[in-house]
Amino acid sequence: MPASRSAEQFRSDLLSAGILLDTGVDGLYHRSGTFERIARGVEQRASAAGADQHAPLYYFPAIMPRTVFERTDYLKSFPDLIGSIDTFVGDDNDHTALLQIAEAGGDWTEKLTPAEVVMCSAACHPLYPSLTGRIAEGGVRVECQGFVFRHEPSLDPARMQTFRQHEFVYIGEPDGAVAHRDLWLQRGLDVLSGLGLEVEPVVANDPFFGRAGRMLAANQRDTTLKYEIVAPITTDRLTAISSANCHQDHFGAPFGIETSSGSVAHTACIGFGLERITLALLSRYGLDPDGWPAEVRNQLWP
Amino acid sequence: MPASRSAEQFRSDLLSAGILLDTGVDGLYHRSGTFERIARGVEQRASAAGADQHAPLYYFPAIMPRTVFERTDYLKSFPDLIGSIDTFVGDDNDHTALLQIAEAGGDWTEKLTPAEVVMCSAACHPLYPSLTGRIAEGGVRVECQGFVFRHEPSLDPARMQTFRQHEFVYIGEPDGAVAHRDLWLQRGLDVLSGLGLEVEPVVANDPFFGRAGRMLAANQRDTTLKYEIVAPITTDRLTAISSANCHQDHFGAPFGIETSSGSVAHTACIGFGLERITLALLSRYGLDPDGWPAEVRNQLWP
Numbered sequence: 001m002p003a004s005r006s007a008e009q010f011r012s013d014l015l016s017a018g019i020l021l022d023t024g025v026d027g028l029y030h031r032s033g034t035f036e037r038i039a040r041g042v043e044q045r046a047s048a049a050g051a052d053q054h055a056p057l058y059y060f061p062a063i064m065p066r067t068v069f070e071r072t073d074y075l076k077s078f079p080d081l082i083g084s085i086d087t088f089v090g091d092d093n094d095h096t097a098l099l100q101i102a103e104a105g106g107d108w109t110e111k112l113t114p115a116e117v118v119m120c121s122a123a124c125h126p127l128y129p130s131l132t133g134r135i136a137e138g139g140v141r142v143e144c145q146g147f148v149f150r151h152e153p154s155l156d157p158a159r160m161q162t163f164r165q166h167e168f169v170y171i172g173e174p175d176g177a178v179a180h181r182d183l184w185l186q187r188g189l190d191v192l193s194g195l196g197l198e199v200e201p202v203v204a205n206d207p208f209f210g211r212a213g214r215m216l217a218a219n220q221r222d223t224t225l226k227y228e229i230v231a232p233i234t235t236d237r238l239t240a241i242s243s244a245n246c247h248q249d250h251f252g253a254p255f256g257i258e259t260s261s262g263s264v265a266h267t268a269c270i271g272f273g274l275e276r277i278t279l280a281l282l283s284r285y286g287l288d289p290d291g292w293p294a295e296v297r298n299q300l301w302p
Numbered sequence: 303m304p305a306s307r308s309a310e311q312f313r314s315d316l317l318s319a320g321i322l323l324d325t326g327v328d329g330l331y332h333r334s335g336t337f338e339r340i341a342r343g344v345e346q347r348a349s350a351a352g353a354d355q356h357a358p359l360y361y362f363p364a365i366m367p368r369t370v371f372e373r374t375d376y377l378k379s380f381p382d383l384i385g386s387i388d389t390f391v392g393d394d395n396d397h398t399a400l401l402q403i404a405e406a407g408g409d410w411t412e413k414l415t416p417a418e419v420v421m422c423s424a425a426c427h428p429l430y431p432s433l434t435g436r437i438a439e440g441g442v443r444v445e446c447q448g449f450v451f452r453h454e455p456s457l458d459p460a461r462m463q464t465f466r467q468h469e470f471v472y473i474g475e476p477d478g479a480v481a482h483r484d485l486w487l488q489r490g491l492d493v494l495s496g497l498g499l500e501v502e503p504v505v506a507n508d509p510f511f512g513r514a515g516r517m518l519a520a521n522q523r524d525t526t527l528k529y530e531i532v533a534p535i536t537t538d539r540l541t542a543i544s545s546a547n548c549h550q551d552h553f554g555a556p557f558g559i560e561t562s563s564g565s566v567a568h569t570a571c572i573g574f575g576l577e578r579i580t581l582a583l584l585s586r587y588g589l590d591p592d593g594w595p596a597e598v599r600n601q602l603w604p
Contacts, residue, residue, distance in 0.1 A: 021360065021432060025367045025418050030428065030446075033359035057335035058323065061464045062364040062449060063385075063421075065327045075404060079390040079397055083365075084411050085421065086388060087453040088381040092512040095381055102377060107416065109386050114411045115453055116327050117463065119365075119387065126332065130323060144332075147364060147449075151389040151417055161419065162363045210394040 002198070003232040003283050007156040010234050010283060014157055017287045026153035027161040038278045038289055041300025043145065043166050046272040048302075049191045050168045053141045060146030062162065063117040064126045071129075071254045074121045077208050077216060083119030083149045086112035119149035123165035124269050128255040131171055137260035139172020141180075145274075152207075158239045163275040170268045173259055177246050177266035181227075184270035185244035188229050191272075192242065195296055197231045197280050204228045204243060231280045241276040245269055304500070305534040305585050309458040312536050312585060316459055319589045328455035329463040340583060340591055341576045343602030345447065345468050348574040350604075351493045352470045355443045362448030364464065365419040366428045373431075373556045376423045379510050379518060385421030385451045388414035421451035425467035426571050430557040433473055439562035441474020443482075447576075454509075460541045465577040472570045475561055479548050479568035483529075486572035487546035490531050493574075494544065497598055499533045499582050506530045506545060533582045543578040547571055 005013065014020045021030035031039075047057070063085065069075070075082065086109060088098065094111060102108040120126060123146040131140065145166045152159060170180035185201060192199045204226035208216040220226060225248065228240035245268060251257070252265035259265050285292040289300075307315065316322045323332035333341075349359070365387065371377070377384065388411060390400065396413060404410040422428060425448040433442065447468045454461060472482035487503060494501045506528035510518040522528060527550065530542035547570060553559070554567035561567050587594040591602075 018358070023363075023367055023428065024369070024431065028363055028365065028367065028419060030363075030432075031361040033361070033445075036359075036361045056320070057338075059333040059335070059338045061325075061330055061332075063330065063451070063464055065325055065330065067326070070404065075410070076401060079392075079400065082389055083387045083417065083419075084389070084414055085385045085451075086411070087384055087386070090381075092514075095512055098381065099378060102372065108377070109388070109416045112386055114409065115385065116455070117330060117385075126325065129326065130332075143335075149365070149387075153418070162365055210397055212394075 003234050005234055005283070007158070007234040007236045011155060011157040013287065014282070019282065019287060020157060025161070026155055027159055029157075029160065034289060035278060038281060038300065039164065039274045042272065042274050042277045042281070044302070045191060045195070045299050046166045047143065049187055050143055053143065053168060055141040055143040055168060057143040058127070060120060060123060060126045060144060062120055062147035062149065064120045066114070066116050066118050068126060068129050069118045069121060072121065072125055072251070074125070077206075077213065078121075079209055081150045081152060082121065083151055085115045085117050085119065087115045089113045120146050122148055123167050123271060124169050127169060128251045128257065128267070132256045134258045134260065134262070135171060135265060139170055139176045139259070142169045142171075143167070144169065156234070156236065158233050158276050158279050160275055163273060165271040166274055167269045167271045171252070171257060171265050174248070174266040177248070177268040181244045181246040181268040181270070185227050185229070188242045188244060188270055188272065192229060192231065192277065195281065195299060196293070197241070197284060199229050199231045199241070201227045202230055204240075204245070233276065233280050233283045239276055239280070240273070241280050242270065242272050245271075305536050307536055307585070309460070309536040309538045313457060313459040315589065316584070321584065321589060322459060327463070328457055329461055331459075331462065336591060337580060340580045340602065341466065344574065344576050344579045344583070346604070347493060347497070347601055348468045349445065351489055352445055355445065355470060357443040357445040357470060359445040360429070362422060362425060362428045362446060364422055364449035364451065366422045368416070368418050368420050370428060370431050371420045371423060374423065374427055374553070376427070379508075379515065380423075381511050383452045383454060384423065385453055387417045387419050387421065389417045391415045422448055424450055425469050425573060426471050429471060430553045430559065430569070434558045436560045436562065436564070437473060437567060441472055441478045441561070441567075444471045444473075445469070446471060458536070458538065460535050460578050460581050462577055465575060467573040468576055469571045469573045473554070473559060473567050476550070476568040479550070479570040483546045483548040483570040483572070487529050487531070490544045490546060490572055490574065494531060494533065494579065497583065497601060498595070499543070499586060501531050501533045501543070503529045504532055506542075506547070535578065535582050535585045541578055541582070542575070543582050544572065544574050547573075
């Protein structure tokens with residue numbers, strides 16, 4: 001069933017129903033208990049789909065070490081989406097100066113200092129430094145979840161500034177990484193279509209920044225390493241609600257992760273976008289989950 | 303039962319058991335699925351204790367509007383704990399300059415611009431602007447949860463840089479605010495002692511910053527508006543795992559919230575610290591929740 005509402009109308013309906021609350025900042029919402037109950041149902045469903053992976057599960061904070069962020073090339077590819085955190089490390093006099101600037105309506109952040117943490121850029125980024133060194137034969141599988149930050153203020157409710165990715169990550173041999181991506185692309189399609197969502201896989205088209213970004217984007221399309229699973233949340237566009245990505249040595253190299261045979265490890269991940277899948281379900285079945293089909297409710301809340 | 307381990311030993315035990323993972327930044331951890339299951343059990347227990355409040359439940363993002371943060375006086379009282387978020391809004395040339403600084407190991411954040419969001423300072427702060435204006439007779443009650451940021455790197459596992467507060471907030475008449483604080487201080491003690499934790503109430507002693515902060519701290523002790531519920535997580539100190547606070551007009555005034563009779567609204571809240579309560583339970587009953595007493599497990603996971 002195609003989406004029946006524009007992004008603007010869907011946002012308005014979600015706000016009217018109290019499922020999201022406007023904070024005055026585009027893309028930043030308070031989520032109702034109902035929204036959260038659905039998101040946790042989706043988490044449960046995604047997690048159950050990976051039970052055969054016997055992967056340890058970790059929840060990552062919404063912030064990550066700056067040194068780890070700097071070893072990804074996120075700053076090169078997506079500088080406009082990042083969040084760097086500053087704090088105050090001065091003394092009483094510095095504090096007085098800061099407050100004077102703030103009271104005059106000035107930019108008080110000029111008195112701040114970069115902290116050792118930044119906003120988390122992707123749910124699996126904080127994982128890789130924990131795997132530096134040689135990993136076990138057959139590779140490693142990890143299930144992880146985290147809030148990620150994207151500074152892209154938007155009135156499309158499916159484009160939030162902070163949202164959760166629930167991932168299954170593989171680290172190991174190159175062919176293992178491709179197999180993991182392919183397994184999970186199909187499994188993601190199965191999970192999401194099993195919830196009655198009208199999904200399809202497409203080659204990913206990430207918003208790489210600037211002139212150099214146009215080449216990176218063309219390269220991403222040509223290599224077909226990353227796929228998105230898109231669904232009709234609104235009539236404006238199809239929205240990626242999951243993605244399956246083979247990173248090749250993109251993380252294994254900078255984080256010094258080696259396979260059991262000593263070559264650079266390849267990695268791959270599937271990410272389920274909990275907020276967007278929640279919105280896709282609300283769009284598909286209506287704003288009251290108690291009225292959703294039993295076969296959907298049974299999968300989310302078994 | 304008093305705590306049996308120092309903070310250093312408890313941290314080491316939690317890391318060895320894989321319940322927390324070290325990120326290399328003090329006070330920043332990856333949480334295991336077990337940790338998260340306990341935290342959600344605590345959330346459920348706290349939420350159930352407030353069922354009679356008939357309060358709508360909201361989940362707040364870990365970031366909040368900068369303009370809202372500026373209307374609290376957090377910057378005056380706790381500047382050293384804040385997190386301000388910068389992002390990149392430049393063009394290709396600015397990006398090239400930024401990357402050159404980064405590649406030379408310099409401070410690339412000098413090329414960034416303050417975003418319209420900051421790290422959330424307290425779970426109930428994002429709530430107040432949604433209540434600007436005149437509220438209903440009898441006041442308003444809201445249940446809310448959010449991750450908050452405190453930049454205070456520490457090796458005490460109970461002092462994390464990012465953690466959840468689960469709150470019940472009252473907004474209304476002055477006597478209603480005091481009654482809410484008193485009701486929930488007792489209820490918090492009941493909930494936590496019902497889980498077998500050795501808790502006691504103490505007058506709060508917040509770490510106000512600097513010279514002016516010494517007066518604010520003395521005033522906080524004298525007015526006894528805020529209480530903490532402390533428990534023995536480690537042998538180093540008693541740790542606040544919840545707090546019950548009457549804010550008087552501290553938020554009603556700057557956010558323009560009026561009672562039904564037109565006076566400035568008073569507010570009060572109880573906050574359950576999900577991470578710290580989880581740690582208190584792990585300290586009290588051991589690192590394997592499957593072996594905890596049935597009466598505790600039944601309350602967390604009914």
